[in-house]
Amino acid sequence: MAGQIPHTEQTDSEAGKLGMWIFLFTELFLFGGLFLVYAVFRAKYSAEFHTGAAELNALIGTLNTVFLLVSSMTIAMSLTAIQKNKLNLALLLITVTILLAALFMMNKYFEWSHKFHYKLYPGSEVMRNLPHGEILFFGLYYMMTGLHAVHVLVGMILLSVNLFKIRSGKVTSSNFLLLENSALYWHLVDIIWIFIFPLLYLIT
Amino acid sequence: MKHNETHISSYLSLGTVLVVLLLLTTISVLVTGWHLGPFTVAAALLIACGKAATVIIHFMHMKFESLFLKLMISGVFLLFALVIGITFIDYLLR
Numbered sequence: 001m002a003g004q005i006p007h008t009e010q011t012d013s014e015a016g017k018l019g020m021w022i023f024l025f026t027e028l029f030l031f032g033g034l035f036l037v038y039a040v041f042r043a044k045y046s047a048e049f050h051t052g053a054a055e056l057n058a059l060i061g062t063l064n065t066v067f068l069l070v071s072s073m074t075i076a077m078s079l080t081a082i083q084k085n086k087l088n089l090a091l092l093l094i095t096v097t098i099l100l101a102a103l104f105m106m107n108k109y110f111e112w113s114h115k116f117h118y119k120l121y122p123g124s125e126v127m128r129n130l131p132h133g134e135i136l137f138f139g140l141y142y143m144m145t146g147l148h149a150v151h152v153l154v155g156m157i158l159l160s161v162n163l164f165k166i167r168s169g170k171v172t173s174s175n176f177l178l179l180e181n182s183a184l185y186w187h188l189v190d191i192i193w194i195f196i197f198p199l200l201y202l203i204t
Numbered sequence: 205m206k207h208n209e210t211h212i213s214s215y216l217s218l219g220t221v222l223v224v225l226l227l228l229t230t231i232s233v234l235v236t237g238w239h240l241g242p243f244t245v246a247a248a249l250l251i252a253c254g255k256a257a258t259v260i261i262h263f264m265h266m267k268f269e270s271l272f273l274k275l276m277i278s279g280v281f282l283l284f285a286l287v288i289g290i291t292f293i294d295y296l297l298r
Contacts, residue, residue: 028281
């Protein structure tokens with residue numbers, strides 16, 4: 001038919017990335033608020049924060065840091081692979097990233113269930129009887145690591161969507177904005193952990 | 205806006221960045237074991253900032269983005285640091 005405009009799908013990589021970065025900035029300030037609350041209460045109840053932090057397992061924290069750092073590299077590598085049109089390698093690297101995220105979550109599960117075993121969770125009798133500063137420390141611990149774990153789960157879902165989209169040919173070597181933005185999200189999850197790890201686990 | 209040619213990071217460079225990040229993690233774990241008092245927090249945070257910057261510049265490809273995006277990313281992170289820093293100093297000096 002004359003006058004019909006052919007419909008072609010268009011993506012603007014620059015604008016898409018800009019939008020993702022703006023979203024990541026809001027995430028940054030969400031966690032920033034929690035970091036600030038942590039800093040203020042740490043200054044106010046430093047002795048109790050020391051006792052609280054000493055109860056966290058630094059080895060599990062360090063292991064989780066390594067998992068997230070390696071996963072950050074594998075997802076960055078998957079972007080290189082897809083740009084070079086090595087689709088199978090990209091699929092493999094994304095799968096490895098998801099597996100590392102699963103290992104992170106498994107560690108988190110053991111860590112939390114260990115505390116739950118001792119009835120150390122918000123609202124429990126044990127936690128209510130702790131000194132005020134320690135209640136705040138563990139409250140912040142559950143809030144910060146919990147909110148971060150939710151982000152890890154969302155990241156895992158996003159990366160799984162990428163696996164399907166690459167298989168179905170929706171994400172290709174010329175159209176990989178979804179993978180690029182998912183990788184940006186994943187790196188932010190890593191960056192937040194880079195700060196949570198020393199603040200909660202190391203500085204005792 | 206000029207459309208930039210997308211840069212493809214090499215596997216080797218990404219691997220090198222990971223080694224640097226793991227080294228910084230090791231230093232951070234060692235430094236906090238030394239009990240340097242208030243300097244422990246400062247050292248741990250300084251190393252964390254270094255690690256975050258490494259991730260942003262290399263893994264998140266900031267190095268290869270347009271000047272506009274580069275300025276925006278650095279600007280927002282600077283604002284973020286100022287908001288956190290100034291609010292905390294305000295609390296401390298009350």
